[in-house]
Amino acid sequence: MPLRLNLQWKVLLLVAGTTTLILLVSAYLHGVITKSLIEEYRYDDAVKQVVTVANRAQTRGYFNTPDDLLQEIEFLVNSRPDFNQIDVYQTTSTGEKLVATTAPNSPRLPYLN
Numbered sequence: 001m002p003l004r005l006n007l008q009w010k011v012l013l014l015v016a017g018t019t020t021l022i023l024l025v026s027a028y029l030h031g032v033i034t035k036s037l038i039e040e041y042r043y044d045d046a047v048k049q050v051v052t053v054a055n056r057a058q059t060r061g062y063f064n065t066p067d068d069l070l071q072e073i074e075f076l077v078n079s080r081p082d083f084n085q086i087d088v089y090q091t092t093s094t095g096e097k098l099v100a101t102t103a104p105n106s107p108r109l110p111y112l113n
Contacts, residue, residue: 042082049076050086063090063099070100077102085109 005013053072056062062069073086085103089096089111096111 046080046082049080057088066100070102073100074102 053076056072057069060068062072069088073088077083077086085101085106087098087102087109088100090099091097098108101108
């Protein structure tokens, strides 16, 4: 005997299915947006930390003492697991010069101003 649904049950199942679909899409979009916001926050925080180290290097004369600069950037790399390498360049009259790096055997990162 086939199952026969009257109009009331059909509408009820349609509403329940639509509500479930809306809930699933909403949860997915919430996850995507939250992940995007977290990544944006982590990126902004990383940039702020690098800018802070750059300002500190400039004000404390770390370009004259590369060992102090290396210690500063190694501390930053060790404090952030998402940092693998930091290269510090200094602009000279002949171009950019690598002053310090946390990964001497790795390929150089590009110079960014």
